[in-house]
Amino acid sequence: MTAELVRGQNHALPLTRLEIRVSAGTPVMAGATLGDEHGRVRGVEWVAHPGCPRLPGLKVSQQAAADHRIAVDLEALPAGAHRVTVLFALLPGIGGPARFGAVPAPFVAVTGLDGDEIATFTLTGLDVESAVSALELYRRQGGWKVRAVGQGYAAGLAEMLADQGLAEAAALAGAVHEALARGGVRSVVASPPRPRTPEDDRVRRAPGHRAPAAGPPGGPAPRDCPAPAPSPAPASVPLPPPASPAGAGPADDGRAPSTPGSAGPAPGPVGGPVDYAHPLRRRTPPAPPPAAPTARVARSEEAAPPVAGDATGWTMDERLYNQVRGMFEDLARAVAAYRSAADFAESRMSRELDRALSDPRDRMGSAGDRAREEARARRDELTSRAREVLDRDLGRLAAEAAVVEPALPAAYAGWDNAVWHAHRTPLEGPMALRLGDLHLPERADLRVPLLVRLPLERGIWVDSGRTGLEAAAVTDPDRLRRLAVESAVAHAARLLAVYPPGEFAVHVIDAAGAAAASLAPLVGAGVLAAPPAAGPGGVASVLARLTRRVDLVQMAARAGAADSLPPDLDTGEQLLVVNDFPHGFDDRAVTQLRYLADEGPAAGVHLLMVADRDDARAYGPVLDPLWRSLLRLTPVADSHLADPWVGHAWTYEPLTVPPGSGVLERVLAQVAAARRAGGR
Template identity: 35%
Template sequence: MSSPLELAKGQNAAWPDAAVLVEVSGSAVADCDVSALLVDGQHRVASSDDFVFYNQPAAPGATLEAGTPARVRLDLAAVPARVQAVLCVVSVDPDRPPLGALPPVTAVLRGPDGAERARFTLTGLTSERAVVAVEVYRRGPAWKVRAVGQGYDGGLAQAVTAHGVEVHDEAPASPVAGPPPAPRPDRSPTPGPADAPAGPLPPGTSDGERLLRQSTAIFEDAARSTAALRSSVGYADARREQALAEIVADPRLRHGPEHERAAAAAERDHADLVGRARERHDDDLRQLASELAEYERRLPAAMAPWAAGAWQGWRPPEQHAPAVRVGDLHVEEAPWLRFPMLVPVPLPRPLWVDTASGAEAEAVRVTRALVTRLLAAYPAGGLELLVIDLGGGLAPALGALAQPGSRVMTSPAATSVAAAGEVLDSLVRRVDLVQMARSAGALDALDGGAADRLLVVHDFPTALDDAAVGRVRYLVDEGPSAGVQVLLTGELSPVLSGSPLITGLFRESLRLPLEPDDHLAEGWTGTAWRYTPDPGPEDVTVLDGVLRSAAGTTWP
């Protein structure tokens, strides 16, 4: 029998068994309570019935067993389909010392036969009085387990309130009320693969949205595994430094063979700790690479790699895609494993192609690829394109969209200041009309069709005066609710950085540099991810064919 897996904080592992017994053990376990939360993909309970604790010891698929050590038994086949994860929580009463003052407790995960499969020791705690120890969660038809270690100073009341359980002072069966819950960290990557919670959606949700959530789940697993690796390496480094300091402080070990042996032992210990951490990380990423390869084969064109079959003979989809791919992400420790960076559609905030690090030709290539993907996310005629290109560098690359009879570009690119003003004025009027029609309940009577608009301003804000920039600002703020999206290209030069209006636009946009950059950090662990831009396929005829099909100029 293989030895149990020692989980590091953030690490996950597949769970092939039909049941799991989460057992909390240690010399301090008598001071602790154990509970469980059955949560959805957003880590929220449907009702208080999904909270298993000492006064409510059972819920479908989860049972709290009395006695020491404390146990939560999960029958995974009986867990309702709406439940995407079970969170196992360890807590102490408000009048007891915090968990950090007690000897560490360990969450032991056992299979149906009672054999220990994995364990996670809760270390590094200080003032927390409750901590989510482990998470048992769905991944498609299978289940996985993750060591979490997320603590709450406010105790059990704060932990369960953060996941949607209502706590009332007057209800004796509820936990003792504590301080208000701290804001939950955003489970969506700050610019990560998609702005959507992990886990599959309930029945009836589109396949595209399910794919979007699966992307987030895979990315979250990679982020937590990488954070666990970095934490383990940091611990190993600190332990080596402490050992070397103790060697220097001991007069018997400062010189000679004894010093060399002691220093070599410290280095071996460090190498062993780092090696095991990297092995765990590599195992995680190999599993995720397999999931990612299968996942990408099912993506619609707007979200798929350019080499995917979805781009061959492309025609406008019947249904709106939930996101577009704007590049790839990877971590320094695993440059070989690339995750799709997906952005929801319609765009919730502007995209800014930052041209500071690249040439004009590369900026045009990346912008053309982005426009193509955005068009590929919409059914035929679902997105109208308006282009401001005062320098004339982008318009030729979009020529396939400007052919007679195009349903995408009904007017040519604005290449003069006056024409740019007319484009901005028309979009501002569009936003105002949509807002008025919505407030009057008359959206069906709105002139101008139901298509969303995409404004592309190339080399922003060159040659645009303050009034024009102000209208762009208005469209960024008010446009998304009226179906108007904005894509900017340009460089925030030292001169322009003195303008609060332009600086604000730059900061509020999703910046897409032309060269690989590591400025992106996701919201689960704060891990820095390296972004690689999407310049489009090597074969430019692929884009030409997609653009003509989107415009309708190749259809009979």
């Protein structure tokens, strides 16, 4: 049965040898890129285009045409390739249209070598875009899946390739367009397809009939096509998606982002409506499937039970990190597909009612009631089908989360995980740290760990204010401040516990002494670098010491003389916890704080602020860059974080120590004992 995908939806691939058919209604350049485990294209040798049509496991057309067939052999891809992105672009420089909004909605189908469709996708809602990433085939739990992407780019092919991490994007796009313009690659304008007839379907499905294929992928490349470089070993730590301003964490702009939906059909060209029918779409029920092909079949639909660590990576920590990131992305895209389908069903019902009730005489009486009932029934049917798909995907993710959560190392685990009770001082620092959990309203009990890469690429701001927070607005202000400090203490304790002794130090500024009770676990265990600094003098002393450290590390790095650092300089990672800002800060201290926020992470100095934005209004725009540079977290549940893929507003839940548990005190005591044993 063919899966008709909507933007963001994925579907398991039962075959590894495939054909991807593109029907654009106007001549386009079709190609494909290979991506590593992070989705990045490593070089031009990983791009198949008309000037370089053959790559291992891929073959694309050498012509610009309205219809394309791309051959894919997933088993023949290079070892480092984990993703295949199918893309196409308009050719405005040689007489074609300049935007997809002026042509029929492109249609893409993934088929087997026998021509039977596995999944289809109609790219509606395009307007000013001139290049599109249509589909991606990606590895997941030992099998392959196809995802409907539909991401358009107004700036064309160069922008699309650059978004996939290709450094030579502009040069490659220019070379492709130049070849097309000078006739090096012939532009073929396909004649309009004739209407599909039942006889066509009978011939296509007749026993023994095989659709003409694009030929086996691979083979010799043209003379000017770069040879694929040997696949390097995977990096020791995965790179975050390029769209995420937080590094490996979600985006945060202080407000809930808009959620992309499924837009209506693009406006057609002048002279008449656009025909959205596609010749490849079946109009009759499919015939029974033919005998299985000789290619090996990956039965992803009958996937084995999920396994913790079933992802790429050299170490188990790397595999679990990548698996959590994969779950995060799958959940984001699955919900995006459901919301898009629900929005489409609602808009379709509105259009049907507008047409049916356009005549005032039809709005009253049984005819109007019947039209409303039928439109609502079709809306409910579409929404119900989308919800069934969503529930299936969420069920699989819930099963995966159930086996992944108990297997997480301490740095990735919640305080209630048994791994903390058996925790021992590590020999090396972790690659990431869990700061909380994220969930969406479609299934609040399915939570994904919020992991950020270490060392921290930017500081953290724990918001102790009530402005803009729904849950905080009904919380007592004093209790909210206490919860914010306790949250910061828990983050600092986790960082101390997951680093080897002596490789991480925590400094605290509590200028007014208002957080003495909340800071007691850190102070009582003796794990702080020095007692909490109080008053303007204490603030100035701590800031001067850390600023000096950043200056010395930067000078040593520029001179290439790391051995020349003073012997009294602590070379471990440093965390500065600032409570009750701006109390005790003068203009010089504010400038130093901004300096640490901007330059500190690269020199091993990180900032964790507990503050209310309203308390610092007097500084005005002086502090705005500081707030924007920090990852904002909340001490209570709040929907202000966005994922880097589709931009959902996720509910963030801070990590809390179970009531009555002494796990935090035990962990800090272990950190203190390890430091004493190491002489620090």
